[in-house]
Amino acid sequence: MVINQQIYNVKGLQYIIRSADTSDAHELSHLRVQLDGETENLDREPGEGCMEESDFKKLIQRDTESKRNLFLVASVHNEIVGFSRCQGNELKRFSHKVEFGVCIAKEHWGYGIGKELLQQSILWADSADMKKMTLNVLETNKKAIDLYTKFGFEIEGVLKNDKVLSDGKYYNTVVMGRFA
Template identity: 65%
Template sequence: MKIEEQKFKVNGLSYTVRSALVQDAKSLSEIRVQIDGETENLDRERGEGFIDAPGFEQIIKADTESRVNLFLVAEADGRLVGFSRCEGNTLKRFSHKVEFGICVLKDYWGFGIGKNLLMQSVSWADSNGISKIMLNGVLETNVKAIQLYKKFGFEVEGVLKNDKVLSDGKYYNTVVMGRFNG
């Protein structure tokens, strides 16, 4: 599905949040690898689960045509700097919910990009009959993200203990969160 483009100016940075376009595929492939290497908050290390430009083209086309998927990008300084994705399920028993994920280049943290990607996704879900948004993996140490999600009505639904091993060799918990608007 697609949303109407939104413009923001936060801390002196002007940026746009819009639906992903097929021509974004190459940039998405590149920044996903970069973001994965900048933080351990995500599930992948740099280069793992690589999606090439044709792979992103397929995802974008499918998401644009789907009533229960939404793929958003944030664009600043003439380039993509972050993205988010809601992925729904066509099975009737799960058709009321989507899984949500978000990532932003580290140089663009602190400008509300994650917050505005989340806000647009929540607004889209609420106006399209989707009553539940799931986050299946917020690293317990990502306190800023957990606080942001709580501001938008997400609640902790569970904790997956010793779920991830990070570069320090230690095990960390994953927080499962959800927002229900039913």
Template identity: 65%
Template sequence: MRSDSHSPVNLFLLAVVNRRIVGFSRCEGSHLKRLAHIVEFGVCVLKDFWGYGIGKHLLTASIAWADANGIKKMALSALETNVRAINLYQRFGFEIEGILKNDKILCDGKYYNTVVMGRWHDDENTHC
């Protein structure tokens, strides 16, 4: 968190309920010129707090920050089984750019695909 707060290409947001951290989001950029237009986005919300719009608010704030700071592309990845998140991302203009097959193995011993998504910002791009 500390390094993100000192870097103009990164953003770290916390969701706090009753002084308890219940979620966070992060945008990680690069100082390399060829990657300066893009950030990697990630979000996490405690399961007990799913369904309250916390992830949506973190995503909205992250998109606003990226757009205001000249970021042209936000990239992310989601487990294929996280359909609610994938649908949320699509409502905000993210498109599926690819699938990483059998990319993750979970505690059930099964392999799962990772969905790679991106959102391109231009002046005509609108979101929810």
């Protein structure tokens, strides 16, 4: 699915949120590796589960053609600094819901980019008649949990000792959902 581009001005920074295009694939493949190395809030270690440019092209094409998927990018000065995806399911029993995920380059945290990617995704999900949005978030990412709660997500459960981080300790994953 494709949405109309939106322009935001926050704390002196102008950024654009728009649907991903296959021409973004090269930049996204490099950005994803960078983002995996900036925080432990994401699922991957740096270099794990790499997606090549061709993989991103296929993903973007599939998401663009699907009524159940949405792939958004955020750019500053024509450079992609973050992205989000809503991924639906073709199985009839799960066709009413999408799973949301987001990541932003650390140097651009604090400008509301993640919040606006979430807001655009919610607007899209509501207009696409999706009855539920789900997401997973690391228990220590309180800022994200607070943001999701403000947007109507509620905690549905906790996956105990779900991830092991660089300190060798196990952490819980919080499962959240928003119902239309």
